[in-house]
Amino acid sequence: MSYYDIDAILTDAEKIPCTFQLDVPDLGYLDNNPTHALKTGTKIALPLWLAEMLAIANTGGGDEDGGKSFINFDLPAALSNDVVQALKADPRAVPLRDQSAHFYGLATRMMDLSDERELGDVLRKSFVTRASEIALHARKGAGGSGHHKGDDKGAGSNLGVGASGEEFLRGLDEWERRLFRKAHDGTKAGKEWMEGVKRH
Amino acid sequence: MDIDDILREVDPAHHAVAREKQDLQDLTRAWIAERSAPELLHWPSGGLFERINANIKRQIEKVEEMTGDMDPRTNFALIVIQTELERYKYLVRSYLRARIAKIDRHTLHYLSTDELRSRLSEMELAYATRHQALLHNHYLSSFLSSFPPALQNLNDTAGNISMIDPPDLESAVFIRLLRDTLVEGRGVDADGAMDGKESDIVILRWSDAKPLVEEGSAELV
Protein backbone atom coordinates (compact mmCIF):
# COMPACT_ATOMS: atom_id res chain seq x y z
CA MET A 1 0.00 0.00 0.00
CA SER A 2 1.39 3.32 -1.01
CA TYR A 3 1.30 6.49 1.02
CA TYR A 4 0.24 8.66 -1.91
CA ASP A 5 -2.22 6.17 -3.42
CA ILE A 6 -5.61 7.83 -3.75
CA ASP A 7 -7.57 4.58 -3.64
CA ALA A 8 -5.69 3.41 -0.56
CA ILE A 9 -6.53 6.69 1.16
CA LEU A 10 -10.19 6.39 0.22
CA THR A 11 -10.23 2.81 1.44
CA ASP A 12 -8.85 4.11 4.71
CA ALA A 13 -11.95 6.28 5.01
CA GLU A 14 -14.31 3.28 4.97
CA LYS A 15 -16.06 2.99 8.32
CA ILE A 16 -16.32 -0.03 10.56
CA PRO A 17 -18.45 -0.53 13.68
CA CYS A 18 -16.48 0.08 16.88
CA THR A 19 -17.26 -0.12 20.58
CA PHE A 20 -15.40 2.07 23.05
CA GLN A 21 -13.86 0.24 26.00
CA LEU A 22 -13.42 3.28 28.23
CA ASP A 23 -14.94 6.65 29.06
CA VAL A 24 -13.34 9.53 27.21
CA PRO A 25 -14.51 13.00 28.27
CA ASP A 26 -13.17 14.89 25.23
CA LEU A 27 -14.35 12.61 22.44
CA GLY A 28 -18.10 13.12 22.70
CA TYR A 29 -18.04 14.82 19.30
CA LEU A 30 -17.35 11.47 17.68
CA ASP A 31 -20.82 10.44 18.83
CA ASN A 32 -22.46 13.71 17.73
CA ASN A 33 -22.44 14.91 21.29
CA PRO A 34 -19.54 17.25 21.88
CA THR A 35 -20.74 18.45 25.27
CA HIS A 36 -20.87 15.00 26.83
CA ALA A 37 -18.25 12.41 27.60
CA LEU A 38 -18.03 9.36 25.45
CA LYS A 39 -19.13 6.42 27.60
CA THR A 40 -17.77 2.91 27.75
CA GLY A 41 -19.80 0.67 25.46
CA THR A 42 -20.74 3.42 23.00
CA LYS A 43 -21.00 2.08 19.49
CA ILE A 44 -19.71 4.33 16.70
CA ALA A 45 -18.72 3.75 13.11
CA LEU A 46 -15.14 4.95 12.75
CA PRO A 47 -12.99 5.21 9.63
CA LEU A 48 -10.27 2.61 9.30
CA TRP A 49 -7.47 5.11 9.71
CA LEU A 50 -8.75 5.83 13.20
CA ALA A 51 -10.20 2.46 14.19
CA GLU A 52 -7.16 0.44 13.27
CA MET A 53 -4.72 2.24 15.52
CA LEU A 54 -7.22 2.62 18.37
CA ALA A 55 -7.81 -1.13 18.27
CA ILE A 56 -4.12 -1.97 18.16
CA ALA A 57 -2.95 0.58 20.73
CA ASN A 58 -2.71 -0.71 24.24
CA THR A 59 -4.10 1.43 27.01
CA GLY A 60 -1.37 0.18 29.28
CA GLY A 61 -3.90 -0.05 32.09
CA GLY A 62 -2.58 -3.30 33.49
CA ASP A 63 -5.70 -4.36 35.43
CA GLU A 64 -6.52 -7.52 33.50
CA ASP A 65 -4.20 -9.45 31.23
CA GLY A 66 -1.75 -6.67 30.53
CA GLY A 67 -4.20 -4.04 29.41
CA LYS A 68 -6.88 -3.76 26.78
CA SER A 69 -7.57 -1.80 23.63
CA PHE A 70 -9.34 1.54 23.47
CA ILE A 71 -11.94 -0.01 21.20
CA ASN A 72 -13.22 -3.33 19.92
CA PHE A 73 -14.47 -3.59 16.38
CA ASP A 74 -16.72 -5.78 14.24
CA LEU A 75 -16.83 -6.59 10.56
CA PRO A 76 -18.57 -3.86 8.57
CA ALA A 77 -21.94 -4.51 6.93
CA ALA A 78 -20.20 -4.87 3.58
CA LEU A 79 -18.65 -8.10 4.89
CA SER A 80 -21.66 -9.32 6.84
CA ASN A 81 -22.86 -12.89 6.79
CA ASP A 82 -25.58 -12.04 4.25
CA VAL A 83 -23.05 -10.77 1.77
CA VAL A 84 -20.74 -13.72 2.33
CA GLN A 85 -23.61 -16.17 1.81
CA ALA A 86 -24.63 -14.42 -1.39
CA LEU A 87 -21.05 -14.56 -2.63
CA LYS A 88 -20.91 -18.25 -1.84
CA ALA A 89 -24.08 -18.84 -3.86
CA ASP A 90 -22.98 -16.89 -6.95
CA PRO A 91 -20.18 -14.31 -6.84
CA ARG A 92 -21.29 -12.83 -10.15
CA ALA A 93 -24.74 -11.98 -8.84
CA VAL A 94 -23.51 -9.62 -6.10
CA PRO A 95 -23.01 -5.95 -6.97
CA LEU A 96 -19.97 -5.40 -4.75
CA ARG A 97 -19.97 -1.70 -5.42
CA ASP A 98 -23.23 -1.35 -3.49
CA GLN A 99 -21.43 -2.75 -0.46
CA SER A 100 -18.35 -0.59 -0.85
CA ALA A 101 -16.57 1.11 -3.73
CA HIS A 102 -13.38 -0.32 -2.25
CA PHE A 103 -14.78 -3.69 -1.33
CA TYR A 104 -11.64 -5.79 -1.67
CA GLY A 105 -9.46 -3.09 -0.18
CA LEU A 106 -11.69 -2.94 2.85
CA ALA A 107 -11.82 -6.73 3.13
CA THR A 108 -8.04 -7.02 2.90
CA ARG A 109 -7.59 -4.47 5.66
CA MET A 110 -10.09 -6.29 7.88
CA MET A 111 -8.32 -9.57 7.35
CA ASP A 112 -5.04 -7.93 8.33
CA LEU A 113 -6.70 -6.89 11.58
CA SER A 114 -8.30 -10.18 12.48
CA ASP A 115 -8.01 -13.74 11.38
CA GLU A 116 -10.94 -14.44 9.05
CA ARG A 117 -9.90 -17.57 7.25
CA GLU A 118 -13.26 -18.51 5.84
CA LEU A 119 -13.93 -14.99 4.64
CA GLY A 120 -10.59 -15.04 2.89
CA ASP A 121 -11.45 -18.22 1.03
CA VAL A 122 -14.82 -16.94 -0.09
CA LEU A 123 -13.35 -13.66 -1.29
CA ARG A 124 -10.58 -15.34 -3.18
CA LYS A 125 -13.00 -17.61 -5.03
CA SER A 126 -15.27 -14.65 -5.67
CA PHE A 127 -12.46 -12.62 -7.12
CA VAL A 128 -11.30 -15.40 -9.44
CA THR A 129 -14.82 -16.13 -10.68
CA ARG A 130 -15.61 -12.49 -11.20
CA ALA A 131 -12.24 -11.80 -12.80
CA SER A 132 -12.88 -14.26 -15.60
CA GLU A 133 -16.30 -12.72 -16.09
CA ILE A 134 -14.67 -9.29 -16.22
CA ALA A 135 -12.17 -10.53 -18.79
CA LEU A 136 -15.02 -11.83 -20.89
CA HIS A 137 -16.82 -8.50 -20.89
CA ALA A 138 -13.61 -6.62 -21.52
CA ARG A 139 -12.99 -8.73 -24.61
CA LYS A 140 -16.46 -8.06 -25.91
CA GLY A 141 -16.22 -4.38 -25.17
CA ALA A 142 -12.96 -4.17 -27.06
CA GLY A 143 -14.55 -5.80 -30.07
CA GLY A 144 -12.36 -8.84 -29.88
CA SER A 145 -15.03 -11.47 -29.45
CA GLY A 146 -15.73 -12.21 -33.08
CA HIS A 147 -13.26 -15.02 -33.52
CA HIS A 148 -13.66 -16.59 -30.13
CA LYS A 149 -17.23 -17.79 -29.97
CA GLY A 150 -15.93 -21.00 -28.49
CA ASP A 151 -14.65 -19.24 -25.41
CA ASP A 152 -18.11 -18.33 -24.30
CA LYS A 153 -19.21 -21.80 -23.39
CA GLY A 154 -17.67 -21.53 -19.90
CA ALA A 155 -19.88 -22.14 -16.88
CA GLY A 156 -23.08 -20.31 -17.70
CA SER A 157 -21.38 -17.02 -18.52
CA ASN A 158 -23.48 -16.36 -21.59
CA LEU A 159 -24.22 -12.88 -20.50
CA GLY A 160 -23.94 -10.92 -23.74
CA VAL A 161 -23.17 -7.27 -23.27
CA GLY A 162 -26.89 -6.82 -22.74
CA ALA A 163 -28.67 -5.51 -19.70
CA SER A 164 -27.40 -8.16 -17.30
CA GLY A 165 -23.84 -7.53 -18.45
CA GLU A 166 -24.18 -3.84 -17.82
CA GLU A 167 -25.62 -4.57 -14.43
CA PHE A 168 -22.62 -6.75 -13.63
CA LEU A 169 -20.14 -4.11 -14.71
CA ARG A 170 -21.92 -1.47 -12.70
CA GLY A 171 -21.40 -3.59 -9.60
CA LEU A 172 -17.61 -3.78 -9.88
CA ASP A 173 -15.54 -2.32 -7.08
CA GLU A 174 -12.57 -0.02 -7.80
CA TRP A 175 -10.03 -2.82 -8.01
CA GLU A 176 -12.20 -4.75 -10.45
CA ARG A 177 -12.78 -1.63 -12.49
CA ARG A 178 -9.04 -1.22 -12.90
CA LEU A 179 -8.82 -4.86 -13.93
CA PHE A 180 -11.58 -4.33 -16.46
CA ARG A 181 -9.84 -1.28 -17.89
CA LYS A 182 -6.57 -3.15 -18.18
CA ALA A 183 -8.18 -6.17 -19.81
CA HIS A 184 -10.06 -3.90 -22.17
CA ASP A 185 -6.99 -1.87 -23.15
CA GLY A 186 -4.91 -5.01 -23.45
CA THR A 187 -7.37 -6.70 -25.78
CA LYS A 188 -7.67 -3.58 -27.86
CA ALA A 189 -3.92 -3.08 -28.12
CA GLY A 190 -3.50 -6.74 -29.01
CA LYS A 191 -6.07 -6.43 -31.74
CA GLU A 192 -4.48 -3.30 -33.15
CA TRP A 193 -1.12 -5.00 -33.13
CA MET A 194 -2.48 -7.98 -35.02
CA GLU A 195 -3.98 -5.68 -37.60
CA GLY A 196 -0.73 -3.77 -37.83
CA VAL A 197 1.15 -7.01 -38.48
CA LYS A 198 -1.26 -7.92 -41.25
CA ARG A 199 -0.84 -4.56 -42.90
CA HIS A 200 2.95 -4.59 -43.05
CA MET B 1 39.79 -20.55 -37.47
CA ASP B 2 40.95 -19.77 -41.01
CA ILE B 3 42.92 -16.96 -42.49
CA ASP B 4 39.86 -14.78 -43.05
CA ASP B 5 39.02 -14.80 -39.38
CA ILE B 6 42.57 -13.84 -38.51
CA LEU B 7 42.57 -11.03 -41.02
CA ARG B 8 39.24 -9.82 -39.72
CA GLU B 9 40.56 -9.82 -36.18
CA VAL B 10 43.44 -7.55 -37.00
CA ASP B 11 41.35 -5.21 -39.10
CA PRO B 12 40.59 -2.17 -36.92
CA ALA B 13 37.51 -1.24 -38.96
CA HIS B 14 35.99 -4.59 -38.19
CA HIS B 15 36.52 -4.08 -34.50
CA ALA B 16 34.68 -0.81 -34.58
CA VAL B 17 31.71 -2.40 -36.29
CA ALA B 18 31.60 -5.29 -33.83
CA ARG B 19 31.67 -2.84 -30.98
CA GLU B 20 28.82 -0.82 -32.42
CA LYS B 21 26.84 -3.98 -32.97
CA GLN B 22 27.49 -5.11 -29.43
CA ASP B 23 26.50 -1.70 -28.07
CA LEU B 24 23.24 -1.77 -29.97
CA GLN B 25 22.52 -5.22 -28.65
CA ASP B 26 23.34 -4.16 -25.09
CA LEU B 27 21.11 -1.13 -25.46
CA THR B 28 18.24 -3.23 -26.79
CA ARG B 29 18.59 -5.68 -23.93
CA ALA B 30 18.77 -2.94 -21.33
CA TRP B 31 15.71 -1.31 -22.87
CA ILE B 32 13.61 -4.49 -22.81
CA ALA B 33 14.69 -5.32 -19.27
CA GLU B 34 14.06 -1.82 -17.96
CA ARG B 35 10.58 -1.75 -19.43
CA SER B 36 9.68 -5.10 -17.92
CA ALA B 37 11.21 -4.87 -14.47
CA PRO B 38 9.04 -3.29 -11.78
CA GLU B 39 12.08 -1.68 -10.16
CA LEU B 40 14.89 0.47 -11.49
CA LEU B 41 17.83 -1.58 -12.80
CA HIS B 42 21.48 -0.58 -12.76
CA TRP B 43 22.65 2.11 -15.16
CA PRO B 44 24.98 0.29 -17.56
CA SER B 45 28.64 0.70 -16.73
CA GLY B 46 31.56 0.73 -19.12
CA GLY B 47 30.68 3.87 -21.00
CA LEU B 48 27.91 2.32 -23.07
CA PHE B 49 25.92 5.51 -23.26
CA GLU B 50 28.90 7.71 -23.98
CA ARG B 51 29.64 5.54 -27.02
CA ILE B 52 26.00 5.48 -28.08
CA ASN B 53 25.76 9.23 -27.82
CA ALA B 54 28.92 9.71 -29.85
CA ASN B 55 27.60 7.29 -32.40
CA ILE B 56 24.33 9.12 -32.79
CA LYS B 57 26.17 12.40 -33.11
CA ARG B 58 28.32 10.92 -35.88
CA GLN B 59 25.30 9.64 -37.75
CA ILE B 60 23.57 13.00 -37.54
CA GLU B 61 26.66 14.68 -38.97
CA LYS B 62 26.76 12.15 -41.73
CA VAL B 63 23.13 12.83 -42.57
CA GLU B 64 23.83 16.53 -42.70
CA GLU B 65 26.77 15.99 -45.02
CA MET B 66 24.79 13.76 -47.32
CA THR B 67 21.75 15.98 -47.49
CA GLY B 68 23.45 18.37 -49.86
CA ASP B 69 24.15 15.57 -52.30
CA MET B 70 21.53 15.10 -55.01
CA ASP B 71 22.82 11.77 -56.30
CA PRO B 72 19.86 9.31 -56.09
CA ARG B 73 22.13 6.62 -54.68
CA THR B 74 23.18 8.87 -51.84
CA ASN B 75 19.58 9.73 -51.34
CA PHE B 76 18.61 6.12 -50.83
CA ALA B 77 21.47 5.57 -48.42
CA LEU B 78 20.36 8.70 -46.62
CA ILE B 79 16.90 7.32 -46.04
CA VAL B 80 18.32 4.07 -44.73
CA ILE B 81 20.63 5.88 -42.35
CA GLN B 82 17.89 8.21 -41.18
CA THR B 83 15.48 5.37 -40.55
CA GLU B 84 18.10 3.55 -38.55
CA LEU B 85 18.95 6.73 -36.70
CA GLU B 86 15.33 7.28 -35.72
CA ARG B 87 15.15 3.75 -34.37
CA TYR B 88 18.34 4.23 -32.42
CA LYS B 89 17.12 7.48 -30.95
CA TYR B 90 13.82 5.91 -30.08
CA LEU B 91 15.54 3.12 -28.11
CA VAL B 92 17.56 5.57 -26.07
CA ARG B 93 14.59 7.86 -25.49
CA SER B 94 12.24 5.08 -24.49
CA TYR B 95 14.88 3.60 -22.19
CA LEU B 96 15.57 6.90 -20.46
CA ARG B 97 11.87 7.67 -20.12
CA ALA B 98 11.13 4.26 -18.60
CA ARG B 99 13.80 4.98 -16.00
CA ILE B 100 12.65 8.51 -15.28
CA ALA B 101 9.09 7.27 -14.80
CA LYS B 102 10.29 4.81 -12.15
CA ILE B 103 12.50 7.36 -10.47
CA ASP B 104 9.67 9.89 -10.37
CA ARG B 105 7.27 7.40 -8.83
CA HIS B 106 9.62 6.31 -6.04
CA THR B 107 12.09 9.15 -5.76
CA LEU B 108 12.66 8.98 -2.02
CA HIS B 109 13.07 5.24 -2.16
CA TYR B 110 15.82 5.41 -4.79
CA LEU B 111 17.55 8.17 -2.88
CA SER B 112 17.31 6.38 0.46
CA THR B 113 20.39 4.12 0.43
CA ASP B 114 23.78 4.13 -1.26
CA GLU B 115 23.03 0.84 -2.96
CA LEU B 116 19.88 2.25 -4.51
CA ARG B 117 21.50 5.55 -5.42
CA SER B 118 24.25 3.69 -7.23
CA ARG B 119 21.70 2.41 -9.73
CA LEU B 120 21.15 5.90 -11.09
CA SER B 121 23.37 7.68 -13.57
CA GLU B 122 24.93 10.92 -12.41
CA MET B 123 22.42 12.93 -14.39
CA GLU B 124 19.52 10.92 -13.03
CA LEU B 125 20.78 11.38 -9.51
CA ALA B 126 20.95 15.13 -10.00
CA TYR B 127 17.49 15.14 -11.55
CA ALA B 128 15.95 13.03 -8.77
CA THR B 129 17.52 15.07 -5.99
CA ARG B 130 16.36 18.33 -7.50
CA HIS B 131 12.90 16.99 -8.30
CA GLN B 132 12.42 15.87 -4.72
CA ALA B 133 13.60 19.24 -3.47
CA LEU B 134 11.15 21.02 -5.77
CA LEU B 135 8.29 18.86 -4.53
CA HIS B 136 9.21 19.41 -0.90
CA ASN B 137 9.39 23.14 -1.49
CA HIS B 138 6.07 23.09 -3.24
CA TYR B 139 4.43 21.29 -0.32
CA LEU B 140 6.08 23.66 2.13
CA SER B 141 4.91 26.78 0.36
CA SER B 142 1.41 25.37 -0.22
CA PHE B 143 0.67 24.18 3.32
CA LEU B 144 3.41 22.19 5.01
CA SER B 145 5.32 25.14 6.46
CA SER B 146 2.42 25.97 8.77
CA PHE B 147 2.43 22.45 10.17
CA PRO B 148 4.01 21.69 13.54
CA PRO B 149 7.71 20.98 12.89
CA ALA B 150 7.43 17.34 13.92
CA LEU B 151 4.92 16.79 11.12
CA GLN B 152 6.85 18.46 8.32
CA ASN B 153 8.93 15.47 7.24
CA LEU B 154 8.32 13.61 4.03
CA ASN B 155 10.28 10.53 5.02
CA ASP B 156 8.55 9.28 8.15
CA THR B 157 8.52 5.54 8.32
CA ALA B 158 6.80 5.36 11.71
CA GLY B 159 3.09 4.77 12.06
CA ASN B 160 1.16 2.19 10.16
CA ILE B 161 2.38 3.31 6.75
CA SER B 162 5.77 4.44 5.54
CA MET B 163 6.01 7.65 3.56
CA ILE B 164 8.85 6.17 1.55
CA ASP B 165 7.13 4.11 -1.00
CA PRO B 166 9.04 1.21 -2.57
CA PRO B 167 8.12 -0.38 -5.91
CA ASP B 168 6.18 -3.63 -5.80
CA LEU B 169 8.75 -6.37 -6.20
CA GLU B 170 6.07 -9.05 -6.14
CA SER B 171 4.53 -8.09 -9.46
CA ALA B 172 4.77 -10.54 -12.32
CA VAL B 173 7.35 -10.58 -15.11
CA PHE B 174 8.13 -12.81 -18.08
CA ILE B 175 11.62 -14.24 -18.36
CA ARG B 176 13.37 -16.34 -20.96
CA LEU B 177 15.80 -18.93 -19.64
CA LEU B 178 19.27 -18.66 -21.11
CA ARG B 179 20.33 -22.04 -19.78
CA ASP B 180 18.79 -25.09 -18.08
CA THR B 181 18.10 -24.17 -14.51
CA LEU B 182 15.84 -24.79 -11.56
CA VAL B 183 13.10 -22.16 -11.35
CA GLU B 184 11.52 -21.60 -7.97
CA GLY B 185 8.48 -19.43 -7.43
CA ARG B 186 6.41 -18.53 -4.41
CA GLY B 187 2.65 -18.79 -4.71
CA VAL B 188 -0.25 -17.69 -2.55
CA ASP B 189 -1.01 -21.16 -1.23
CA ALA B 190 2.08 -23.13 -2.05
CA ASP B 191 5.47 -22.58 -3.59
CA GLY B 192 6.39 -24.20 -6.86
CA ALA B 193 9.57 -25.33 -8.56
CA MET B 194 10.32 -26.60 -12.05
CA ASP B 195 13.31 -27.76 -14.04
CA GLY B 196 13.47 -25.07 -16.66
CA LYS B 197 15.06 -25.68 -20.03
CA GLU B 198 16.99 -23.16 -22.05
CA SER B 199 14.68 -20.79 -24.00
CA ASP B 200 11.66 -21.65 -21.85
CA ILE B 201 9.54 -18.62 -21.15
CA VAL B 202 8.24 -18.38 -17.60
CA ILE B 203 5.97 -15.95 -15.77
CA LEU B 204 6.70 -15.42 -12.09
CA ARG B 205 7.17 -12.81 -9.39
CA TRP B 206 10.00 -10.38 -10.03
CA SER B 207 11.41 -11.11 -6.56
CA ASP B 208 11.78 -14.76 -7.61
CA ALA B 209 13.02 -13.96 -11.10
CA LYS B 210 15.59 -11.39 -10.02
CA PRO B 211 18.30 -13.81 -8.83
CA LEU B 212 18.04 -15.77 -12.08
CA VAL B 213 18.36 -12.59 -14.14
CA GLU B 214 21.25 -11.29 -12.07
CA GLU B 215 23.26 -14.48 -12.34
CA GLY B 216 22.69 -14.54 -16.10
CA SER B 217 20.50 -17.64 -16.18
CA ALA B 218 17.57 -15.72 -17.58
CA GLU B 219 16.67 -12.46 -19.27
CA LEU B 220 13.56 -10.33 -19.05
CA VAL B 221 11.31 -10.30 -22.06
Place this chain on the structure above:
Amino acid sequence: MPMYGDLGNKLVQHAKRTQNLSALPAYQTELVRSVTREVRDLDRDVASMLEPFQGSFDPSENQATACTLLVNHLSMRRNKRCLLAYHRTRTDKLEELVWKGADLIDLSGQGMADGGMNGNGNGEGVSSGGGGSGGGVMSNLSPQEEDYVRQYGDLLAAYKGQWTDIDLTGSLEPPRDLFIDVRVLKDAGEIQTEYGAINLTKNSQFYVRQGDVERLIAQGYLQKLG
Protein backbone atom coordinates in the same frame (compact mmCIF):
# COMPACT_ATOMS: atom_id res chain seq x y z
CA MET C 1 -21.47 16.40 13.16
CA PRO C 2 -18.35 16.56 11.06
CA MET C 3 -15.28 14.96 12.50
CA TYR C 4 -11.63 15.59 11.98
CA GLY C 5 -10.44 14.22 8.67
CA ASP C 6 -13.74 14.76 6.84
CA LEU C 7 -12.42 17.78 4.98
CA GLY C 8 -9.22 15.97 4.13
CA ASN C 9 -11.32 13.24 2.64
CA LYS C 10 -13.06 15.77 0.42
CA LEU C 11 -9.68 16.80 -0.93
CA VAL C 12 -8.86 13.21 -1.78
CA GLN C 13 -12.16 12.82 -3.57
CA HIS C 14 -11.18 15.85 -5.63
CA ALA C 15 -7.89 14.14 -6.35
CA LYS C 16 -9.67 10.99 -7.43
CA ARG C 17 -11.75 12.96 -9.93
CA THR C 18 -8.66 14.83 -11.10
CA GLN C 19 -6.99 11.56 -12.03
CA ASN C 20 -9.66 10.87 -14.61
CA LEU C 21 -9.71 14.33 -16.17
CA SER C 22 -7.49 15.52 -18.96
CA ALA C 23 -7.44 19.12 -17.79
CA LEU C 24 -6.59 20.22 -14.29
CA PRO C 25 -9.63 21.41 -12.30
CA ALA C 26 -9.42 24.48 -10.08
CA TYR C 27 -7.15 24.35 -7.06
CA GLN C 28 -9.17 24.00 -3.85
CA THR C 29 -7.66 26.95 -2.03
CA GLU C 30 -10.29 27.14 0.69
CA LEU C 31 -10.33 23.44 1.40
CA VAL C 32 -6.55 23.26 1.61
CA ARG C 33 -6.58 26.18 4.01
CA SER C 34 -9.27 24.60 6.21
CA VAL C 35 -7.52 21.25 6.43
CA THR C 36 -4.24 22.97 7.27
CA ARG C 37 -5.98 25.00 9.95
CA GLU C 38 -7.45 21.82 11.37
CA VAL C 39 -3.95 20.44 11.81
CA ARG C 40 -2.83 23.55 13.63
CA ASP C 41 -5.89 23.46 15.90
CA LEU C 42 -5.31 19.82 16.72
CA ASP C 43 -1.69 20.51 17.51
CA ARG C 44 -2.69 23.31 19.86
CA ASP C 45 -5.17 21.01 21.60
CA VAL C 46 -2.47 18.42 22.09
CA ALA C 47 -0.11 20.99 23.57
CA SER C 48 -2.70 22.32 26.00
CA MET C 49 -3.72 18.81 27.02
CA LEU C 50 -0.16 17.89 27.81
CA GLU C 51 0.67 21.15 29.52
CA PRO C 52 -0.50 20.25 33.06
CA PHE C 53 1.68 17.13 33.01
CA GLN C 54 4.89 19.11 32.65
CA GLY C 55 6.50 16.48 30.46
CA SER C 56 5.74 13.56 32.73
CA PHE C 57 2.65 12.20 31.03
CA ASP C 58 1.98 8.54 31.81
CA PRO C 59 -0.57 7.01 29.40
CA SER C 60 -1.50 4.15 31.70
CA GLU C 61 -2.41 6.60 34.47
CA ASN C 62 -4.49 8.78 32.15
CA GLN C 63 -6.10 6.45 29.68
CA ALA C 64 -8.84 8.82 28.56
CA THR C 65 -6.34 11.54 27.82
CA ALA C 66 -4.07 9.05 26.07
CA CYS C 67 -6.99 8.03 23.87
CA THR C 68 -7.83 11.63 22.97
CA LEU C 69 -4.20 12.37 22.25
CA LEU C 70 -3.99 9.37 19.96
CA VAL C 71 -7.14 10.42 18.11
CA ASN C 72 -5.75 13.93 17.65
CA HIS C 73 -2.43 12.63 16.53
CA LEU C 74 -3.97 10.25 14.01
CA SER C 75 -6.22 13.01 12.71
CA MET C 76 -3.21 15.24 12.06
CA ARG C 77 -1.39 12.47 10.27
CA ARG C 78 -4.47 11.67 8.25
CA ASN C 79 -4.85 15.30 7.18
CA LYS C 80 -1.21 15.44 6.23
CA ARG C 81 -1.57 12.39 4.04
CA CYS C 82 -4.68 13.79 2.35
CA LEU C 83 -3.01 17.14 1.68
CA LEU C 84 0.13 15.53 0.30
CA ALA C 85 -1.77 13.12 -1.91
CA TYR C 86 -3.95 15.93 -3.24
CA HIS C 87 -0.97 18.09 -4.13
CA ARG C 88 0.97 15.16 -5.50
CA THR C 89 -1.87 14.14 -7.80
CA ARG C 90 -1.84 17.65 -9.21
CA THR C 91 1.92 17.94 -9.61
CA ASP C 92 1.90 14.54 -11.35
CA LYS C 93 -0.57 15.98 -13.79
CA LEU C 94 1.38 19.20 -14.19
CA GLU C 95 4.60 17.32 -14.85
CA GLU C 96 2.87 15.22 -17.46
CA LEU C 97 1.74 18.40 -19.20
CA VAL C 98 5.22 19.90 -19.01
CA TRP C 99 6.61 16.76 -20.66
CA LYS C 100 4.04 17.21 -23.39
CA GLY C 101 5.36 20.67 -23.99
CA ALA C 102 2.58 22.75 -22.49
CA ASP C 103 3.68 26.03 -21.00
CA LEU C 104 2.28 28.17 -18.25
CA ILE C 105 0.17 30.21 -20.60
CA ASP C 106 -1.61 27.08 -21.82
CA LEU C 107 -1.98 25.79 -18.29
CA SER C 108 -3.36 28.94 -16.76
CA GLY C 109 -6.35 28.69 -19.01
CA GLN C 110 -5.74 31.98 -20.76
CA GLY C 111 -6.06 30.30 -24.09
CA MET C 112 -3.34 29.93 -26.63
CA ALA C 113 -0.66 32.48 -26.98
CA ASP C 114 -1.10 34.20 -30.28
CA GLY C 115 1.60 34.53 -32.84
CA GLY C 116 2.95 31.71 -34.93
CA MET C 117 5.04 28.98 -33.48
CA ASN C 118 8.40 29.43 -34.97
CA GLY C 119 11.07 26.91 -34.50
CA ASN C 120 11.82 23.49 -35.77
CA GLY C 121 9.29 21.38 -33.96
CA ASN C 122 11.80 20.56 -31.31
CA GLY C 123 10.57 23.70 -29.65
CA GLU C 124 11.85 24.54 -26.25
CA GLY C 125 8.92 23.01 -24.42
CA VAL C 126 8.45 25.18 -21.43
CA SER C 127 9.08 28.84 -21.64
CA SER C 128 10.54 30.08 -18.42
CA GLY C 129 7.73 32.51 -18.21
CA GLY C 130 9.77 35.65 -18.11
CA GLY C 131 7.36 37.14 -15.61
CA GLY C 132 4.59 36.96 -18.17
CA SER C 133 2.22 34.89 -16.07
CA GLY C 134 0.73 35.79 -12.75
CA GLY C 135 -2.13 37.72 -14.27
CA GLY C 136 -4.08 34.55 -15.02
CA VAL C 137 -7.56 35.61 -14.00
CA MET C 138 -9.03 32.21 -14.73
CA SER C 139 -6.06 30.17 -13.68
CA ASN C 140 -6.84 26.77 -12.21
CA LEU C 141 -3.38 26.69 -10.74
CA SER C 142 -2.40 28.05 -7.38
CA PRO C 143 0.47 30.59 -7.47
CA GLN C 144 2.66 27.91 -5.89
CA GLU C 145 1.74 25.52 -8.67
CA GLU C 146 2.68 28.10 -11.26
CA ASP C 147 6.08 28.39 -9.63
CA TYR C 148 6.35 24.65 -9.61
CA VAL C 149 5.60 24.39 -13.31
CA ARG C 150 8.30 26.95 -14.05
CA GLN C 151 10.86 25.22 -11.86
CA TYR C 152 10.07 21.75 -13.07
CA GLY C 153 10.20 23.04 -16.63
CA ASP C 154 13.72 24.33 -15.97
CA LEU C 155 14.72 21.04 -14.39
CA LEU C 156 13.40 19.06 -17.32
CA ALA C 157 15.10 21.39 -19.79
CA ALA C 158 18.37 20.89 -17.94
CA TYR C 159 18.02 17.11 -18.01
CA LYS C 160 16.96 17.14 -21.65
CA GLY C 161 19.90 19.36 -22.45
CA GLN C 162 22.24 16.51 -21.63
CA TRP C 163 20.60 14.45 -24.35
CA THR C 164 20.25 17.01 -27.10
CA ASP C 165 20.39 14.54 -29.97
CA ILE C 166 17.70 12.25 -28.59
CA ASP C 167 14.79 14.65 -28.09
CA LEU C 168 13.79 13.14 -24.80
CA THR C 169 10.24 14.47 -24.97
CA GLY C 170 9.70 13.04 -28.45
CA SER C 171 7.25 10.33 -29.32
CA LEU C 172 7.26 7.09 -27.36
CA GLU C 173 5.68 5.26 -30.27
CA PRO C 174 8.26 3.15 -32.00
CA PRO C 175 9.14 4.82 -35.29
CA ARG C 176 7.55 3.18 -38.29
CA ASP C 177 7.73 5.60 -41.16
CA LEU C 178 10.35 8.20 -41.65
CA PHE C 179 7.94 10.42 -43.54
CA ILE C 180 4.29 10.92 -42.75
CA ASP C 181 1.30 12.82 -44.09
CA VAL C 182 0.01 15.57 -41.84
CA ARG C 183 -2.83 18.03 -41.96
CA VAL C 184 -2.48 21.43 -40.35
CA LEU C 185 -5.22 22.02 -37.76
CA LYS C 186 -4.22 25.54 -36.79
CA ASP C 187 -1.73 27.98 -38.19
CA ALA C 188 1.68 27.21 -36.85
CA GLY C 189 3.88 29.54 -38.81
CA GLU C 190 6.99 28.48 -40.64
CA ILE C 191 9.13 25.51 -39.67
CA GLN C 192 12.61 24.64 -40.83
CA THR C 193 13.27 21.15 -42.08
CA GLU C 194 16.24 19.57 -43.75
CA TYR C 195 14.42 20.04 -47.01
CA GLY C 196 13.80 23.71 -46.54
CA ALA C 197 11.14 25.85 -44.93
CA ILE C 198 7.47 24.87 -44.86
CA ASN C 199 4.70 27.29 -44.10
CA LEU C 200 2.07 25.54 -41.99
CA THR C 201 -1.21 27.25 -42.78
CA LYS C 202 -4.48 25.84 -41.60
CA ASN C 203 -5.98 22.95 -43.61
CA SER C 204 -2.92 22.48 -45.78
CA GLN C 205 -1.36 19.02 -46.02
CA PHE C 206 2.29 18.02 -46.11
CA TYR C 207 4.47 14.99 -46.44
CA VAL C 208 7.17 15.60 -43.86
CA ARG C 209 9.78 13.91 -41.77
CA GLN C 210 8.09 12.68 -38.59
CA GLY C 211 10.96 13.78 -36.36
CA ASP C 212 10.52 17.37 -37.53
CA VAL C 213 6.89 17.70 -36.55
CA GLU C 214 6.38 15.42 -33.57
CA ARG C 215 6.13 18.25 -31.11
CA LEU C 216 3.62 20.08 -33.27
CA ILE C 217 1.50 16.94 -33.38
CA ALA C 218 1.69 16.58 -29.61
CA GLN C 219 0.64 20.19 -29.20
CA GLY C 220 -2.32 19.78 -31.50
CA TYR C 221 -1.15 21.94 -34.38
CA LEU C 222 -0.86 19.04 -36.78
CA GLN C 223 -2.79 15.84 -37.24
CA LYS C 224 -1.12 12.72 -38.51
CA LEU C 225 -3.00 11.15 -41.40
CA GLY C 226 -3.32 7.55 -42.45
